[in-house]
Amino acid sequence: MVWDNLALALAEIATLETLLFMIIGTSAGLLAGSIPGFTIAMAVVLTLPFTFAMPPAQGLATMISVLVGGLSGGLMAGILTGIPGTPSSVATTFDGFPMARKGEPGFALGLGVWSSFCGGMISAVLLVLFAPQLAQIGLEFQPWDFFMLVIFALTVTASLAGENLIKGLIAGAIGLLARTVGEDEAVGVGRFDFGSDYLLTGFNFIAVLIGLFAFSQLLSDVRDPVKARQSLSHQGDVRIRIEHGRAIRELLKRWVVVIRSALIGMFTGILPGAGGSIANILAYDQAKKASKEPESFGEGNPEGIIAPETSNNAVEGGSLTPLMALGIPGDVTAAVLLGALLIHDIVPGPTFIAEQPVLAYSIFVAFFAANFIMLGLQSGMLRVFVLVTRIRMYMLAAVILAFATIGVFSLNNSTDDLWTLFWFGLLGFFMRQLGFPLAPMILGVVLGNVAELNLSRALAIDTDITLFVTRPWAMFFFIIAVFSAAFPYFQAQREKGKAWTRFYAPAMLACAALPLVLMGGAVRPVLAGVALLAAGWLTWRALSPRPA
Amino acid sequence: MSLNRDAWVAIALLLIAGGLMVASFDIREPDYGQLSPAAWPRVILGAILAMGVIYLIQSLRSGADEPAPDGPKGARAFVAHWRNVLWVFALFLGYLLALPYIGMLIGAMAFVFLLLTALGGIGRTPIHLALALVSVGGMWALFTYALGVLLPTGSLTGI
Numbered sequence: 070m071v072w073d074n075l076a077l078a079l080a081e082i083a084t085l086e087t088l089l090f091m092i093i094g095t096s097a098g099l100l101a102g103s104i105p106g107f108t109i110a111m112a113v114v115l116t117l118p119f120t121f122a123m124p125p126a127q128g129l130a131t132m133i134s135v136l137v138g139g140l141s142g143g144l145m146a147g148i149l150t151g152i153p154g155t156p157s158s159v160a161t162t163f164d165g166f167p168m169a170r171k172g173e174p175g176f177a178l179g180l181g182v183w184s185s186f187c188g189g190m191i192s193a194v195l196l197v198l199f200a201p202q203l204a205q206i207g208l209e210f211q212p213w214d215f216f217m218l219v220i221f222a223l224t225v226t227a228s229l230a231g232e233n234l235i236k237g238l239i240a241g242a243i244g245l246l247a248r249t250v251g252e253d254e255a256v257g258v259g260r261f262d263f264g265s266d267y268l269l270t271g272f273n274f275i276a277v278l279i280g281l282f283a284f285s286q287l288l289s290d291v292r293d294p295v296k297a298r299q300s301l302s303h304q305g306d307v308r309i310r311i312e313h314g315r316a317i318r319e320l321l322k323r324w325v326v327v328i329r330s331a332l333i334g335m336f337t338g339i340l341p342g343a344g345g346s347i348a349n350i351l352a353y354d355q356a357k358k359a360s361k362e363p364e365s366f367g368e369g370n371p372e373g374i375i376a377p378e379t380s381n382n383a384v385e386g387g388s389l390t391p392l393m394a395l396g397i398p399g400d401v402t403a404a405v406l407l408g409a410l411l412i413h414d415i416v417p418g419p420t421f422i423a424e425q426p427v428l429a430y431s432i433f434v435a436f437f438a439a440n441f442i443m444l445g446l447q448s449g450m451l452r453v454f455v456l457v458t459r460i461r462m463y464m465l466a467a468v469i470l471a472f473a474t475i476g477v478f479s480l481n482n483s484t485d486d487l488w489t490l491f492w493f494g495l496l497g498f499f500m501r502q503l504g505f506p507l508a509p510m511i512l513g514v515v516l517g518n519v520a521e522l523n524l525s526r527a528l529a530i531d532t533d534i535t536l537f538v539t540r541p542w543a544m545f546f547f548i549i550a551v552f553s554a555a556f557p558y559f560q561a562q563r564e565k566g567k568a569w570t571r572f573y574a575p576a577m578l579a580c581a582a583l584p585l586v587l588m589g590g591a592v593r594p595v596l597a598g599v600a601l602l603a604a605g606w607l608t609w610r611a612l613s614p615r616p617a
Numbered sequence: 618m619s620l621n622r623d624a625w626v627a628i629a630l631l632l633i634a635g636g637l638m639v640a641s642f643d644i645r646e647p648d649y650g651q652l653s654p655a656a657w658p659r660v661i662l663g664a665i666l667a668m669g670v671i672y673l674i675q676s677l678r679s680g681a682d683e684p685a686p687d688g689p690k691g692a693r694a695f696v697a698h699w700r701n702v703l704w705v706f707a708l709f710l711g712y713l714l715a716l717p718y719i720g721m722l723i724g725a726m727a728f729v730f731l732l733l734t735a736l737g738g739i740g741r742t743p744i745h746l747a748l749a750l751v752s753v754g755g756m757w758a759l760f761t762y763a764l765g766v767l768l769p770t771g772s773l774t775g776i
Contacts, residue, residue: 238668258645467733
């Protein structure tokens with residue numbers, strides 16, 4: 070069955086047309102990733118209008134190519150110019166740029182390119198292995214559980230996305246609210262339309278995403294008149310040959326770093342709201358801590374390139390896992406992919422892999438193929454990717470804004486969507502300026518309907534609202550949501566040395582054990598026991614006197 | 618007592634959320650369906666109001682904003698600081714308003730050229746003109762001929 074689906078998916082992806090779109094997509098992603106200020110999410114969201122006319126598998130393969138290219142594009146600029154193309158490759162510059170300046174740019178690029186490839190491939194394998202398993206678990210979810218899962222995703226995103234949790238939560242709630250404008254999906258009653266036909270039809274959520282991301286980001290990029298007119302980089306020797314053989318030998322020698330960093334990336338990707346920007350720093354930090362020569366980090370240590378580049382490419386496999394298994398995106402780019410699926414009338418959820426196996430496997434195959442395409446393109450088109458960093462930001466911004474209007478119009482052939490782009494561009498810009506993170510808002514916009522639909526279904530089945538916190542899975546998500554909401558406060562208090570913070574992790578483990586026990590079966594009570602043991606051990610450590 | 622920026626934002630947020638909460642009572646209540654169409658928006662608005670109050674308290678406790686660095690102040694300084702952003706807003710708004718009359722091809726070309734000139738100066742006019750014509754022309758052709766999208770035509774220009 071698996072092999073049949075795989076063969077059918079291969080037939081979908083391995084057409085000349087799809088491969089050509091994937092090559093174009095990966096090139097576009099690599100270019101976007103090379104340009105500081107041009108985010109991967111922006112590249113993926115701008116690709117969306119091109120995919121409407123394509124069959125779903127082809128459209129998704131194109132978008133996945135942009136995503137994979139974007140994750141890898143940042144390393145070129147980062148290593149050769151010291152300016153990371155994307156936040157996902159910030160840590161790559163710590164050792165990549167010094168290594169390049171020491172006269173080994175070809176080796177540094179080789180390490181980056183092959184680490185990206187390994188990270189992508191490892192996470193692709195884990196995605197194929199874990200997504201169907203997670204979907205099996207997802208089949209147990211009832212509307213109460215799905216509703217709490219959305220609340221959990223929003224809370225975690227809010228707590229990770231910015232310095233101020235309240236601002237993150239408000240942003241998430243504004244996203245949910247934006248989705249309520251227009252006709253109610255269940256009964257078709259107009260909400261907040263104030264007599265306007267434009268508001269009655271509701272905001273097209275792709276136009277909202279492009280406005281929030283692309284428009285507001287470009288406004289921020291050109292805000293400073295001096296910086297807007299400067300080339301992004303004047304540096305960068307483009308007459309370099311990537312040292313593939315030496316880089317592969319180095320990676321094989323340091324395979325532990327590769328595996329560990331890929332797992333960090335995968336896990337970070339699964340967490341809603343935590344993406345490549347967190348994963349690359351975490352993996353770099355872990356590599357430095359585990360190294361026998363930590364003092365050489367920052368001066369061109371190969372592990373300082375391997376760790377961040379492996380982890381940031383592994384992130385996407387992680388963020389695609391909950392999307393494909395549960396219909397809940399792990400990050401903003403996965404949220405845009407969810408949008409692409411919804412445009413084709415495909416609603417991802419626990420039954421997605423079982424009901425749409427060819428499409429699901431096409432996503433897996435596209436993810437693998439995109440990594441190979443990325444490897445080939447990065448090696449062959451290095452010169453182009455570095456030259457693109459010499460473009461002036463204002464030129465890029467003007468052209469992309471015009472492109473965004475054409476793309477947004479093509480969503481529904483409606484100029485109303487252009488106004489949505491404008492208003493949400495303004496809103497996103499002001500929110501950025503006022504310190505509100507946009508990631509929770511994006512997730513709110515994307516998941517607003519899922520939350521309302523499941524709330525409605527749950528209350529139709531049973532009006533008892535305590536079920537939202539007493540059903541085992543709902544309780545599990547509720548507990549994790551509460552602890553993740555408290556996490557920023559916990560961090561601040563821990564820095565002040567407050568004693569109670571030592572009991573935060575044991576308390577979370579002990580609380581999470583309760584729903585696991587209630588779930589029954591054989592494995593989960595055992596997991597609950599392990600969680601309780603870990604909680605006990607951590608408590609014992611917290612109570613033990615500390616050495617002076 | 619002078620309020621800091623966050624406090625003003627919190628007050629504005631509370632006022633808007635409060636206004637929408639009042640507006641939610643105008644949402645028609647049908648006789649069918651388990652969940653009232655107004656219920657979910659009210660849950661969200663309730664959460665926004667509660668978080669808005671916490672945000673306001675946080676803002677009030679954090680004290681006044683740090684004084685702005687020395688330099689020109691007033692409307693002229695404000696315009697100078699936000700010059701590029703205001704150009705983008707104004708030109709984009711003009712583009713949207715003119716769209717029904719001049720169409721997307723000419724409108725987008727004019728928008729890109731004017732924006733490039735406003736942000737990059739008039740010294741590079743030939744480059745800006747070429748960039749506007751080639752980029753918008755290329756995208757317009759791609760969407761019109763390759764993707765089969767009928768982009769808006771202008772009532773005055775016919776294209």
